[in-house]
Amino acid sequence: MEITDKATNSANEAVDKVADAASQAAKSLGEKGEQLKKTEQQWMKDCRGYISENPMLSVSIAAAAGFLLSRLVSRT
Template sequence: MKTNDKLAHASSQAADLFSEKTGQLKNAEQHLVDNCRGYVHDNPLISLGIAVGLGFLFSRLLGNR
């Protein structure tokens, strides 16, 4: 029974750590999205140029298949 308690405790700790890391990733994602929105708002023409350039690049890369 001692082994079961150890396994349950380790499992609980792993679940807590996973939950904490998930929260950190969500916060980092939201921070990145907020930064991107701010950049696009402050630099709309540059953002449009980047989007067009990336679209062209992806179409060239995927169009050759």
């Protein structure tokens, strides 16, 4: 009986440790996700501001990028 109790306690402790580690990992991933979301929103705001301030340059850059991308895709 004593060996079974020790094995059960050890198994329970191992499960608790794994559950704690998983919980901490999930919390950390959630925090990183929030940071990435905020960063993305800031970049979008910055890009919209740049495009509003420089519409002709923005259209020229987009056209050049589209042209280069079409050339790269058509070669394969």
